[in-house]
Amino acid sequence: MPVLLPSILLVALAFGLTLLWLELRHRLRPASPLRLSSGAWRVQRFNTGGGSAEQTEGASGGSVELSGSLTLRNPHPRMEVFVPELRVNPVLLGRGDLSALRVSTRVTPHHPDEEARSDGYWFAYILKGRKSTEVEVSVRISAAADQDLRSLLDTLWLEVLWINYGPFGRLERRDGLLVPLRKPGVLTKAEAPWREGERCRVLPIRTHLLGVLDDPEAVLQRYAGPLLQPGDILTIGETPLAVMQGRYHHPATVQPSMLARLLCRVFHPTSSLASACGLQTLIDVVGPARVLCAWLAGSAMKLVGLKGGFYRLAGDQARLIDDITGTTPPYDQTIVLGPHQPEDVCERLAAALGVGVAVVDVNDLGRVKVLASSQGCDEALLQRALRPNPAGNANERTPLVLVRPA
Numbered sequence: 001m002p003v004l005l006p007s008i009l010l011v012a013l014a015f016g017l018t019l020l021w022l023e024l025r026h027r028l029r030p031a032s033p034l035r036l037s038s039g040a041w042r043v044q045r046f047n048t049g050g051g052s053a054e055q056t057e058g059a060s061g062g063s064v065e066l067s068g069s070l071t072l073r074n075p076h077p078r079m080e081v082f083v084p085e086l087r088v089n090p091v092l093l094g095r096g097d098l099s100a101l102r103v104s105t106r107v108t109p110h111h112p113d114e115e116a117r118s119d120g121y122w123f124a125y126i127l128k129g130r131k132s133t134e135v136e137v138s139v140r141i142s143a144a145a146d147q148d149l150r151s152l153l154d155t156l157w158l159e160v161l162w163i164n165y166g167p168f169g170r171l172e173r174r175d176g177l178l179v180p181l182r183k184p185g186v187l188t189k190a191e192a193p194w195r196e197g198e199r200c201r202v203l204p205i206r207t208h209l210l211g212v213l214d215d216p217e218a219v220l221q222r223y224a225g226p227l228l229q230p231g232d233i234l235t236i237g238e239t240p241l242a243v244m245q246g247r248y249h250h251p252a253t254v255q256p257s258m259l260a261r262l263l264c265r266v267f268h269p270t271s272s273l274a275s276a277c278g279l280q281t282l283i284d285v286v287g288p289a290r291v292l293c294a295w296l297a298g299s300a301m302k303l304v305g306l307k308g309g310f311y312r313l314a315g316d317q318a319r320l321i322d323d324i325t326g327t328t329p330p331y332d333q334t335i336v337l338g339p340h341q342p343e344d345v346c347e348r349l350a351a352a353l354g355v356g357v358a359v360v361d362v363n364d365l366g367r368v369k370v371l372a373s374s375q376g377c378d379e380a381l382l383q384r385a386l387r388p389n390p391a392g393n394a395n396e397r398t399p400l401v402l403v404r405p406a
Contacts, residue, residue: 022288032164033076041068063142073132082165084124178211204398233356240399251277272323342372350374
């Protein structure tokens with residue numbers, strides 16, 4: 001035994017140094033401090049003759065013009081970062097063939113210290129520490145006289161492709177935001193199609209396709225507010241809440257480490273952690289040391305018949321991350337994380353609405369997981385009501401489900 005002790009200590013020391021090396025390598029990887037956000041967007045319809053514009057959520061005939069602003073912010077106290085390239089790629093989602101529509105885009109910088117060029121050329125700009133700049137974006141969608149824009153258009157997905165250049169090297173950034181071009185009507189109490197459940201009534205509530213420009217409280221108030229009564233519980237899916245919080249990113253912006261490339265191979269092919277970018281997303285959240293230790297401990301637990309150890313040890317995000325194809329378009333091209341601080345969100349929304357609020361993850365296999373709920377929510381009621389998955393797993397666009405005790 002005394003002979004083995006030094007060997008055990010050496011192995012433990014080597015393992016500890018390996019974990020330290022993984023964490024340091026992860027934390028010191030190249031990263032840009034720049035952050036991109038968007039303000040409100042305005043959608044206008046123009047008639048065929050190019051006359052006056054009117055505010056609208058959709059349009060028929062003529063053209064549609066969208067305008068909004070992007071904010072580039074550098075929170076670093078000293079680092080100066082170049083933005084040598086920035087362009088916007090509009091992607092239309094609709095209800096028919098959109099190939100004949102004409103789409104034009106214009107990007108106009110409004111830097112505080114430099115004038116924009118009249119020819120629309122984006123010149124390389126230096127964003128100094130603790131400074132920000134604004135970028136105006138306008139998108140015009142035009143149709144022929146015999147095309148009905150109102151029936152064709154649904155959503156505009158804007159990809160922002162920009163370069164960050166500085167002490168960290170040259171990094172390609174790819175952000176996306178969704179602008180709804182039409183919204184469904186709000187249900188009234190008289191027309192609400194309630195479903196009978198087990199000692200409860202259930203109402204899936206249709207919304208527009210949600211995105212980072214939406215405020216959760218405003219969405220719940222708009223679509224569910226007129227229907228609420230005391231005793232109700234309003235649920236929202238964890239993925240719709242996460243995308244409203246901006247917790248998604250394109251896999252092109254993920255740089256898988258050697259650890260991610262190796263470990264992703266041991267997960268089931270249908271798992272969101274079975275790709276290098278999906279697992280790297282988890283590593284970026286909790287760190288490589290925790291992921292490696294969770295995998296080692298989880299593998300040991302599996303040998304004695306205990307399953308799910310990795311997901312318990314790696315944290316909630318290990319179960320909540322959705323890899324590409326895991327969500328509805330256009331988010332099917334992105335990796336979506338679980339929502340941020342869902343408990344606080346539930347309490348805030350419950351106080352604003354006057355009913356219980358819960359964030360849930362439900363699938364077609366009858367699995368119901370209540371991620372968070374406001375104080376006093378009956379989770380047994382939610383299990384009974386949501387087991388048939390009334391919100392659906394396809395493109396129903398019913399992220400809200402109202403549950404009313406019978």
